Amino acid sequence: MSLRLRLTCAGLLLVALGFGLGHPDRAAAQSTITGTIGVTLTLTSACSISGTLLAQGSSTNFGTLDFGSQTTLFTQHDAQVVSGSSSGISLTCSPGISPELMITGGSNDASKSGGHLHALAFGTSNVPYDLYSDSSHSTVIQNNTAVAFATSSTTYTTNLYGRVFGSGTASALPAGTYTDTLNVTLSF
Template sequence: MKMKLFLLGCALGVGTVTPGFAATTTGTINATLVLTTGCLVNGQSATTGVNFGTLDFGSSAGTFDTLNATLVGSLGNGIFVRCTTGQTYNVQLTSSNEAPATVYGAVTAQPRYLVLGSDATQGIAYTLYGSTAYTTPIANNANLVNTGTTDPVNGDNYPVYGRVSGGGFNAAIPAGTYTDTINVAVNY
């Protein structure tokens, strides 16, 4: 009896008819993506507020002669730029301080000024360079030359070095904290 019920169940399963579809509607979906050229600057896609690091001359007695500094940021030394293939760009630096009334140190052809926080009439002249040879100063608003190596992840490297020279071991240089803000523009 069990066998007859099994065979009957199998026969009913084979004999059932599935309902057919009356119509089919077809069409398409359009998928789009627009990619523009662009750059990652110091690993960031932001266009404002990028932290490029610090050019720190350290702490020294006012009786110095020459002080050097290297721009150090989150990705290492210098500024890194990686753009989409074919995208042209330039990197420019400008300092915010004008020459104060009293300037200590050698004023080069492209001077910048660290100004004493407690007395804005006092300053230390310094110069930015693209290499540790300290031979070619970086002018305000001039395009930096890529003198570093290209990093496969972060792109072209633009090292920046600072030098204060001609302090002459001058005991009259006021002690305190001297600052300047260097503005960076990557134009693309």
């Protein structure tokens, strides 16, 4: 390549570089523009029992009422609902929520007897029992009636007590494991 051609190419290259760095349109491309980004979070009301989040429409275990082991000739025995590792039912709810808990019935309620609301069943044999809101067993919890909560900020607690009624020596019950499932509704 001739010297003249090489100088011409080098000159054009310098002009191109100079044009790109100092060109007015190039300076406009370096302008600063500010703006915003919208950020949102929607929180919905919720409750949890023993650390388990209760989602709308879900199902959970509210505890156990265990009358233990008795002889077939027992007359009555008391127990308390245990939820998680503590007695009673304890809920933590979002601020501003007033939860409502109801026992809506048991699986064997049709087999109840003696004016009691619920029954434990073993085959065709049944043992009646009731739930109470007090440890003295004087206030029976009726089906579909709200159970009262004690409140402390966003924590709601209630104790549920049970009393099972045996026949004593009048009519011994067959030995076996008697069970029932209570249906519970929590609204918030």
